[in-house]
Amino acid sequence: MMNLSAGHAVEAHDLSVRRGGREVVHGVTFALPAGRITGLIGPSGGGKTTLMRAIVGVQRHVRGEVSVLGMAPDSAALRRRLGYGTQSLAAYEDLSVRENLEYFAALVGTRRGQVHELLARVDLQTTADRLVRSLSGGQRSRVSLATALLGEPELLVLDEPTVGLDPVLRERLWGLFRELAGAGVTLLVSSHVMDEAARCDEVLLVRDGRVLAQATPAELTQRTGAEDLEQAFLRLVEERP
Amino acid sequence: MNGTTATATRVLRQLRHDPRTVGLLLGVPAVLMTILKFVYEHNPVGFERAGPVLMVIFPLVTMFLVSSVALLRERTTGTLERLLTTPLSRLSLLAGYALAFTLLATLQAGIVTALSLGTLGLSLSGSTALVVILATAVALLGLGLGLLASAFAHSEFQVVQFFPATILPQLLLCGLLVSRAHMVGVLHAISDLLPMSYAVDGIHHLAQEPGASTAALGDLAIVLAFALSAILLGALTLKRRTD
Numbered sequence: 001m002m003n004l005s006a007g008h009a010v011e012a013h014d015l016s017v018r019r020g021g022r023e024v025v026h027g028v029t030f031a032l033p034a035g036r037i038t039g040l041i042g043p044s045g046g047g048k049t050t051l052m053r054a055i056v057g058v059q060r061h062v063r064g065e066v067s068v069l070g071m072a073p074d075s076a077a078l079r080r081r082l083g084y085g086t087q088s089l090a091a092y093e094d095l096s097v098r099e100n101l102e103y104f105a106a107l108v109g110t111r112r113g114q115v116h117e118l119l120a121r122v123d124l125q126t127t128a129d130r131l132v133r134s135l136s137g138g139q140r141s142r143v144s145l146a147t148a149l150l151g152e153p154e155l156l157v158l159d160e161p162t163v164g165l166d167p168v169l170r171e172r173l174w175g176l177f178r179e180l181a182g183a184g185v186t187l188l189v190s191s192h193v194m195d196e197a198a199r200c201d202e203v204l205l206v207r208d209g210r211v212l213a214q215a216t217p218a219e220l221t222q223r224t225g226a227e228d229l230e231q232a233f234l235r236l237v238e239e240r241p
Numbered sequence: 242m243n244g245t246t247a248t249a250t251r252v253l254r255q256l257r258h259d260p261r262t263v264g265l266l267l268g269v270p271a272v273l274m275t276i277l278k279f280v281y282e283h284n285p286v287g288f289e290r291a292g293p294v295l296m297v298i299f300p301l302v303t304m305f306l307v308s309s310v311a312l313l314r315e316r317t318t319g320t321l322e323r324l325l326t327t328p329l330s331r332l333s334l335l336a337g338y339a340l341a342f343t344l345l346a347t348l349q350a351g352i353v354t355a356l357s358l359g360t361l362g363l364s365l366s367g368s369t370a371l372v373v374i375l376a377t378a379v380a381l382l383g384l385g386l387g388l389l390a391s392a393f394a395h396s397e398f399q400v401v402q403f404f405p406a407t408i409l410p411q412l413l414l415c416g417l418l419v420s421r422a423h424m425v426g427v428l429h430a431i432s433d434l435l436p437m438s439y440a441v442d443g444i445h446h447l448a449q450e451p452g453a454s455t456a457a458l459g460d461l462a463i464v465l466a467f468a469l470s471a472i473l474l475g476a477l478t479l480k481r482r483t484d
Contacts, residue, residue: 060482086323090318106250
């Protein structure tokens with residue numbers, strides 16, 4: 001196991017993942033700065049979810065070195081310190097929003113009142129007693145997000161948390177992420193929308209299972225001489241052989 | 242609240258939102274037992290023989306179907322993967338299911354037993370409490386087999402096909418239709434390996450022998466051992482790391 005160098009919550013070195021007999025992530029190396037928001041940005045099918053699953057320890061056939069908060073991704077002690085918000089709804093459709101949160105809260109062990117607080121933070125207090133089955137896509141993704149925020153995770157891995165949300169709500173969630181980072185939480189947030197990259201401290205551009213670049217949004221536009229991140233991404237794709 | 246009781250509470254809450262399933266689970270066995278009584282209207286000995294056997298078949302069938310679908314959903318909707326990123330252990334998860342389904346099975350067996358011994362006039366020499374306990378052990382067996390079936394299915398269509406594949410053979414060979422003693426050698430040998438044979442032997446002992454006979458307790462122990470083995474084997478199929 002490699003040593004965790006100062007200031008990094010996650011370090012991955014030469015990380016490869018095989019799925020269904022073929023390699024889908026090809027020897028990527030990156031590090032997530034602690035207490036910052038890193039955007040995992042790239043097109044759908046590029047390996048973003050696979051990378052996240054490797055970090056939270058549920059992905060099979062992972063090769064290379066990964067260290068998460070100084071531990072192996074599958075160590076039991078890590079599970080109390082990490083929050084994972086899946087892209088697909090990982091909640092019980094035949095329970096209400098509140099019942100779902102109460103169950104996950106009991107498993108993670110939260111302080112009293114956190115469920116109530118989180119319902120407000122993700123703007124679900126008026127739908128709290130509705131069955132998840134009856135919710136819209138955007139509401140469902142906020143249920144997943146809220147379950148990930150339960151407890152006091154030091155590392156949050158959020159897979160496309162803002163998909164299908166209206167701009168007002170999206171703004172509010174980014175405000176929440178910013179606040180959490182301010183309190184020292186490390187966030188890895190994936191998105192296939194380039195304009196979300198601009199809101200991150202660092203951007204990890206991923207395409208076809210490879211990391212094209214890891215830099216701050218300003219560095220990316222500067223380095224490529226592009227006007228915006230969308231263009232920067234295109235230039236980086238063209239540069240590669 | 243620990244993971245087991247939290248999970249049991251969650252499973253019971255899911256059932257509470259589904260009163261139709263609960264109604265069917267508790268009501269259908271009572272209706273079927275009543276039908277059996279009238280099927281054997283002119284053959285009371287037949288009812289005395291088949292009635293008790295039905296008491297241990299209901300929990301197997303219902304709990305197999307409920308738990309195979311419930312656990313298949315856990316696997317396919319992403320909730321299992323999500324649970325395994327929390328501190329909840331796989332055994333606590335299954336213990337939670339076992340606790341919730343045990344409560345449900347006890348209630349189901351209590352209703353059927355009360356109806357059969359009361360209104361329908363079935364006579365059992367053995368301990369009534371032990372009948373309910375045996376039925377509950379069979380329910381745990383249903384949970385274990387359902388859990389295993391869910392590991393080999395990708396859809397609800399597939400998982401219910403494991404019912405004719407794994408449960409029906411046991412019902413054919415358990416001594417419900419023909420006494421196990423009268424089966425040809427090979428079938429008898431196979432029936433010795435199947436858990437439901439012991440559940441049916443046990444209920445026959447309870448029907449004929451007073452109190453809690455050693456033979457009935459022995460059969461109960463065998464059923465419980467099969468149930469626990471199936472659940473533990475099933476726990477191995479709940480993989481934390483998947484493709």
